[in-house]
Amino acid sequence: MSPLESLSRRDFLGAAATAGAALVIGFHWSRDAAAQPAGSRPAPRPFDAWIRIGTDGAVTLLVAKAEMGQGVFTTLPMLLAEELDVDFARVGIEQAPTDAEIYSHGTGGSTSVRTSFEPLRQAAAAARHQLVATAAERWGVAAGACRVDDGVVIGPGGERAGYGELVAAASQRPLPDLATLPLKPASGWQVLGTSVPRRDIPPKLDGSARFGLDVRRPGMLYAVVARCPTIGGKPKRWDAQRAKAVKGVREVLEIPAVRDNGVFSTGGVAVVAEHTWAAISGRDALAIEWDAGAAAGESSAALSRQMEELLGREGKVVRDDGDAPAALARAARRIEATYEIPFQAHAPMEPLNATVDVRADGVEVWLGSQGPHDVRARIAAVTGVDPAKVTVHNLFLGGAFGRRYSTDHPVEAAQISKAIGRPVQLLWTREDDMRHDFYRPAARHRLVAGLDGEDRPIAWHHRMASPSIAAYWGWGGGSRPEMSEIGGAVDLPYALPAHRMEYALAQTAVPVMWWRSVEHSGNAFVIESFVDELAHAAGVDPLEFRLRLLAEPREVREPGDPSGPPLLTARLRRVLELAAEKAGWGRPLAAGRARGIAAHFSFHSYVAEVAEVSLERGRPRVHRVVAAVDCGQVMHPDNLAAQVEGGVVYGLTATLKGAITVASGQVEQSNFHDFEMLRIDEMPVVEVHAVASEERPTGIGEPALPPIAPAVANALFALTGKRLRRLPISPSDLA
Amino acid sequence: MPIELNVNGASRSVDVDPDMPLLWVIRDVLGLTGTKYGCGMALCGCCTVHVDGVATRSCATPVSAAAGRKVTTIEGLSTDGSHPLQRAFVDEQVPQCGWCQPGMLMTAAELLAQKPRPTDEDIDRTLGDHICRCGTYQRIRSAVHRAARGGAA
Numbered sequence: 001m002s003p004l005e006s007l008s009r010r011d012f013l014g015a016a017a018t019a020g021a022a023l024v025i026g027f028h029w030s031r032d033a034a035a036q037p038a039g040s041r042p043a044p045r046p047f048d049a050w051i052r053i054g055t056d057g058a059v060t061l062l063v064a065k066a067e068m069g070q071g072v073f074t075t076l077p078m079l080l081a082e083e084l085d086v087d088f089a090r091v092g093i094e095q096a097p098t099d100a101e102i103y104s105h106g107t108g109g110s111t112s113v114r115t116s117f118e119p120l121r122q123a124a125a126a127a128r129h130q131l132v133a134t135a136a137e138r139w140g141v142a143a144g145a146c147r148v149d150d151g152v153v154i155g156p157g158g159e160r161a162g163y164g165e166l167v168a169a170a171s172q173r174p175l176p177d178l179a180t181l182p183l184k185p186a187s188g189w190q191v192l193g194t195s196v197p198r199r200d201i202p203p204k205l206d207g208s209a210r211f212g213l214d215v216r217r218p219g220m221l222y223a224v225v226a227r228c229p230t231i232g233g234k235p236k237r238w239d240a241q242r243a244k245a246v247k248g249v250r251e252v253l254e255i256p257a258v259r260d261n262g263v264f265s266t267g268g269v270a271v272v273a274e275h276t277w278a279a280i281s282g283r284d285a286l287a288i289e290w291d292a293g294a295a296a297g298e299s300s301a302a303l304s305r306q307m308e309e310l311l312g313r314e315g316k317v318v319r320d321d322g323d324a325p326a327a328l329a330r331a332a333r334r335i336e337a338t339y340e341i342p343f344q345a346h347a348p349m350e351p352l353n354a355t356v357d358v359r360a361d362g363v364e365v366w367l368g369s370q371g372p373h374d375v376r377a378r379i380a381a382v383t384g385v386d387p388a389k390v391t392v393h394n395l396f397l398g399g400a401f402g403r404r405y406s407t408d409h410p411v412e413a414a415q416i417s418k419a420i421g422r423p424v425q426l427l428w429t430r431e432d433d434m435r436h437d438f439y440r441p442a443a444r445h446r447l448v449a450g451l452d453g454e455d456r457p458i459a460w461h462h463r464m465a466s467p468s469i470a471a472y473w474g475w476g477g478g479s480r481p482e483m484s485e486i487g488g489a490v491d492l493p494y495a496l497p498a499h500r501m502e503y504a505l506a507q508t509a510v511p512v513m514w515w516r517s518v519e520h521s522g523n524a525f526v527i528e529s530f531v532d533e534l535a536h537a538a539g540v541d542p543l544e545f546r547l548r549l550l551a552e553p554r555e556v557r558e559p560g561d562p563s564g565p566p567l568l569t570a571r572l573r574r575v576l577e578l579a580a581e582k583a584g585w586g587r588p589l590a591a592g593r594a595r596g597i598a599a600h601f602s603f604h605s606y607v608a609e610v611a612e613v614s615l616e617r618g619r620p621r622v623h624r625v626v627a628a629v630d631c632g633q634v635m636h637p638d639n640l641a642a643q644v645e646g647g648v649v650y651g652l653t654a655t656l657k658g659a660i661t662v663a664s665g666q667v668e669q670s671n672f673h674d675f676e677m678l679r680i681d682e683m684p685v686v687e688v689h690a691v692a693s694e695e696r697p698t699g700i701g702e703p704a705l706p707p708i709a710p711a712v713a714n715a716l717f718a719l720t721g722k723r724l725r726r727l728p729i730s731p732s733d734l735a
Numbered sequence: 736m737p738i739e740l741n742v743n744g745a746s747r748s749v750d751v752d753p754d755m756p757l758l759w760v761i762r763d764v765l766g767l768t769g770t771k772y773g774c775g776m777a778l779c780g781c782c783t784v785h786v787d788g789v790a791t792r793s794c795a796t797p798v799s800a801a802a803g804r805k806v807t808t809i810e811g812l813s814t815d816g817s818h819p820l821q822r823a824f825v826d827e828q829v830p831q832c833g834w835c836q837p838g839m840l841m842t843a844a845e846l847l848a849q850k851p852r853p854t855d856e857d858i859d860r861t862l863g864d865h866i867c868r869c870g871t872y873q874r875i876r877s878a879v880h881r882a883a884r885g886g887a888a
Contacts, residue, residue: 068832198828201824201825204833205830205833205836205837206813207769207810209833213771216766276772277756349832350771350773350832351772351773399832399868427772430773642874645871646831649869653868671774671776672776672866677868679864680858681860681863683870
């Protein structure tokens, strides 16, 4: 990898270099505010990814993107194959070496396709240009007279040369200006827009796929950590001898909590053993006495009271269009409602784990991570090893949903490995995962809207109180605690003469972090439910009510984020219309069933969903979900459908199933018996329809989640007349 | 005293605590990592293997209970990924993250062995004890039906 290492130090766009006998082109991902992980550095800019074409004609994309089931190991090679004119089957993908400075190692925010769409195709077009120009020069013909068929350049006289035989000479040519190279128009695409089989699927069906927990190293030991069940607490005393008496237990040691430099780990007592079961049994034998610490009085109920109290006074004004208080004062009618959403756990099916080998000559790390660059930096800091000597091997992620951005688990594994001088695999048991997550923040909202004498909405006043991800992690010096909390609410798409939003930061020790679709999961529920309330108050069909408020094509932006993507009301309107049409909105349903609709814009994409529900023994049952999606040009229709199905299920679980609650400073849930998941017998039929679009592609991993909760709640209102203002929906709220 | 197992057709002898869950014997002692840990309480189904052909939660089964019996893991479902369910799961592009899939396949394989043409209700009942956080349920249902039809779409 040394040529790549040297390449990674260069800092200009579109450099080509000779890397042995291969053509290698490095390039940069596009970046924007939304794709920028917090705390990441802008310039200087080493390459984010490379294309490598070998003398055997093999094409490889080297990129540090994580495959967590979202299909990125398939969609990115598709972009490359398309523009390079090679069969998709011949394009391989490899994890690029981890470099702390490389920005695009982060995988999340539905960014991978959106930010690679142009640069990756441009780099592929540059490679194709170099190869064709080399062949043309060899044959003494014009490059424009040549064509390419699956990696073979064909000259006007029938001359043929495979890419492999051209790479040595092609790598010596100076690169053209990438911006001048034409890209294939969508009408000429042969790979993009098709549903090629996903690359990662076969190994996931025969046991051969390697996830972090499947790593086996010579001499490796297995560890678990006993953590204080009270948030922020620590061990006071424990019986190491009892744990060591368990057959197979080798070491018992305390590891300190790390609470700085972007790491929040709990610390605790590590038990290291010859296999995982001995480590777990040893942990059970520790008989630890805990020092509960300062958060022992925390509870969800107290947080709820605190947020209610915050909603009673003015918060930080984050949007103020028109004069909402004055408009409300003169409104013919005022509609007021309070909504509340709970903490949620990520609960990826592969529990957190990391395997770390701290040696004299450096550190090796194996795990599945959304942010391996952070892993590298944090492990270097905690072990005192030069970051250049920390190698991170990123494997398949058995689910992530935002949880695998955090570096607590690899840091703990590094602490243990360093202390015992052996490679260690640390497992978080499911109980560790559920009790010590960084949760989706709870939130409480109060909304007041005014209708005029003709039942038209004239004012919208929204107060939100919540713990803050930015405040917890210390981003932005605490000046904008609202930054990861108000999206999807502050950019209300509906045309209203007056719109005011205020935000208040609630204090809690409960750790919080991004959860699939981040704040949009809760905010869409609040906004789209309250709009539904206004529609019913006005006596207007909820679809028609929304379409009226979206009639005028407008661009809506977040006031604090002028560079962010604008919401185009015409596109939101289009997905509403499409979902309604495909769902048969307005047509009669069987007795005991009802429909609800909701739409939301997030991560640059638009999704509307219609849910069809009934009650079975007093419990909500969702039978059918029709989703309409505008994520620009569709790269892979079947993967789009899979991601929408997944977003709907993840969102339905939070709508109908569990919540994370805190009492006496402890998370009350511990496993899937008390934090339940939607299962196959509750799976609705999900139908996915994409808007035909010429717009550039945007993400789909997250945007299908936000509309499902309000679509279901609105359907249940239509069915029962009960307005559901808290999640998860409880049968008692429907009784 | 060592415990004798037959795993995927091979005789294996393991010297472990008889109470050790079969899951950890399979993963950490025998090195077959296709069987997954998800909850440790028989709640999610990720760890499902066959013991004498019966779908069994290996995380809640002491290894002693498998002594002298035939254990089949995902690695032994077929030698080359050619089990009708494996092929159907490819055809329906079922897995996302993939962690729950080996357990789903092992339970579905037992279902098809017992009932070659299962109904939706049969599938819901047998796979209703499994969890897929990525939400592949709709495709799992289609894939089981496809396998039952001999692979036809």
